[in-house]
Amino acid sequence: MSRVPKLSTRTVTLDVTSSETSSESSETSSESSETSDSYSFDESIVSLNFFTKFRKLIIIILVVIMLITIAFFLWGAAAGFFIYNFTWLSTKGLIGKAPDYWKVFFSKRMYVSFEVHPFSIANVDDVLKGKKPRMKEGPTISFRLISRKSNITYSIDKDDVTFDEKCDAQVTDKSRHNYEQTIHSIVNVPFWLTLLLGYDIYGTYADTQIFELLKNPSVAFEDNSPLTADFTLKSLLFGGHNLFCKSKIKICVKIRHMIEKTKSRTFVLKEDGIDFSLFAYLFGKFNVTATMHSGIRNTKMAGHLKKLNGQELITTWDNGSTTSTCNKIRGLFHFYPGSGNGLQDFELWISELCRPVMFRYKAEKSDDDFLQFEISDDTFFNNLDRHLCYCRNNPRNRYWYRSCFSGVMGLVDCLGSSLMVSFPHFINSAEQFTSKVEGLQPNLQKHTSRIIMYKKNGSFTELSIKYQINVPIFNVDRIPILAKVPWALVPIMWIEQKLLVTAQEMQDFIKVSPYSRAFHEEMVPVNIFRFTMIVVCLLILTVCIILLTLLILKTKPPLELKVKDFDEKDSI
Template identity: 25%
Template sequence: MCGIIGGVSTLVVGSVLVVASSVISFVFVPNIIRNIIAGEVTLLDDTIQMERFKEVPFPMNFTVRVFNMTNPAQVLTGGVPVMQEIGPYVYRLYQTREILEKDGDVVVYKMHEHFEFDADLSYPYQEDDLVTIINVPFHAVIQVAESLFPYLMSLLQMAMDEVFKEFNTPITTIRVRDLLFDGITMCKNPTGLGIIACSIIRDIADNAQNIEEKPDGSLVFSILNYKQQLPSQEYRVQRGLNDPADLGRILSYAGSPFFPQWLNLTTREPNVCMEVNGTDAGIFAPFVETERSIYAINTDICRSVELRYERDSEYEGIPTVRFAANEWLLDNDDGCFCLNVTRGINRDDGCLLRGAMELYTCVGAFLIMSYPHFLFADVRYRDSVLGMHPNEENHKIFIELEPNTGTPIRGAKRAQFNIFSRPVRNIPVTQNLRTAIVPILWIEEAIDLPHEFVDELTERLLSSLQLVDIFIPVLIAACVMVLVVGVALTARARLYRK
């Protein structure tokens, strides 16, 4: 009798322990873990996370590769441009967020960026290297003038020497540093018709982020200097205090929940292309769900970028999930990214072909964004020049996140900037140019989490999670063993009694 009572007691205790351990393991423990992670990653005041949000504690690699034109004389007489990729030119990119306001769950800030050339990582390339490129400000000015002031093109043609001086040519040779930061000068002490022409060009430059007016009235074009000289517009972002899933979500940029550059001037109604959606790409919400896309905005191209789950991956022993943007990013199927103002190689309706995006309303010039080497682009773009070698692994956008904390572990934003070379009305030197989309350069903004931060992430959070992953099965197994012992004792007692 005592054996049966003991066996039943053990059986009951084992059953209770199994149920209790299961409830604790699969209900209470996950909630405790989520609360611990949320406390580590949300932007609470006076925390390490907030301090690192304000000043990113390590630089990113900002890499530039310039397209050198190897046959400029032939191009001027109608030849196909032959492009040679030169680089990498590697810069250490330092980012800080200037906090302007904190109001409950919302933080308002501006982003500041600073570039430092890394001679070691760039070797043997140097900023003083000379490259022969399509003359970007030359084509940008004459193409915008042709669109906005067609009746003044004859005047502009007569004033070209006064406007561009030694850069009055469709193709130019220039230092890499000048192209990126120091600039190409226009309208330096013009006389006669040049004064009138430069007045028109200053009107154009008012909306061009890459053209800066100097105190003496001259204009300087550069690709990247505006990023270093000026802070971003204001971000209004959630801190994740009320709901960790909202961490980093941008409520507005430049005072608006939309990018106005893509407003349809006919309907005047917001559209999907205008949505400010996602984060600033430096922070993501924890508890990543691979079934859902993640979003980040790219202010250089005035749009949100969607990244979809691609595969599980790993970085220095840390399990990660990889999201990427593929051919659909620049497929132009939404229609609202078609401005129908950039003339070159177009569809019948005036939009650009697949794999390219107009940037006129974003940068104030007829620049075109694509993936590097025209990855995923219509073959007509790739074939309009020679020397393109697209490769998915090296040229598409991706990011790898630690799925529990949402920490960016590894990733790269990549974009190529191009401009059409084509004949322009009343500009004789352009009349023999073949219509082609000519690449200028492509850039990569990359992150690889440094070793010390990998170790910290592993020690502070992931090791604890791994211990929990081990502890829960062991706990449940031990309780099951008690249950099994109870069953065995009860069965043995019954047999003994019979």
């Protein structure tokens, strides 16, 4: 009885031994065939031991690092632009006040030059017989406006700046002789504007109310021919020597009444007569209080008009409609520098025309540092929907002499006088105008309005606005000398308004313009730091994402199972 258990125990022992021997033999065989792989796997388990033990803590740390890195990345990519849009935090401690580029703008006197090219009628006798007027371009004179700004106030909340601007005229020395010289046979602008005022006030009754009283024009206009007159350019532009209606006869009383009713800006009522000046209105237009976007919050709007004389709207066009886009004051304000918009088209407010005009991108200049913009060809295309309000619904436009043909725009609603504006030499004008006069020589290169912009900061290095002022002539049966005069829109003069920025002024604007901060040498170390930080942040984010992916998705190594098996074997 006692030997059976011994044999049993012995048998079990042998079996276990045999089993272990077999297992060990098998493992040894397996290990011998996969020696290198087994050691490599064991080493990887050991190396991951640390990450497994502190897995959750490491994930939290990586997430925190990623959030901090993202914050720095966003600052470098986006918030960094605020630094030089706000003019390097206003460098002088002027945060919340005027940026440096406004200080430069207001500290300088801006000079805008005007080159005036008058026309005369070369065949006066033939026109009185019914032939087309033949135009001849006369001597050029130049004068300039000197802009002075005062009462400057800033509003950070509204992101705007308000100032008073006054302009004074000066004639350049080289054109002073032409300025005083008498030009013969210029169309008699005061006479024809008086006839047109008669149509405006009396309509079809103008024949009996006005024209009948002017059978002999000399009673009101003295010795001047009703078709043409002799003017010095000084008197034609600024008045002082064009007095007519010096007596208080019936026709002159009516003419005074018409001028008062229409509030014409080209006539000046005086005690001893009525004076005429083409540019009498211009200085009143330039003596303004302007409110513009300062660009502190929105750089692209810098220099764009918000208000003129406290008003956001004018009542000039479309019967004074407050919803009409034509009455909205908008666009860059005449010669404000440093507010360009890259390759985008933009509008420029022209006070003389009571409206903005569109400039469109054309090309880069040869040196690639400058961009060229030209005035839109369709500026005076009155058949376009966006331009209809410049001649729509106004009862004055029902008269044949102010039809809304393309290429010409009437200024009666802007100035109170029936002058009409076009491009020089009737470029892009309808045949109804170009076919009625002779002698004009349109030249796109010479007569097209252009703006040259410095690409790196948006400043205008050259601004050239060109337009032509015209007056209609027509036959008047009640005035015998004009009975055969053909209908025509006769050019009085074309004008080039220019702003030229000197090299020193350009350097001043480059240094402070919000568009040039990335190119300005003072910003180089700042931008190197920003761009370096962006690159470093991207690398850190990449590493963190890879580590998180490994920690979250990687399967845990079977260490616990191996330890358990070992314990079971050891206990057996």
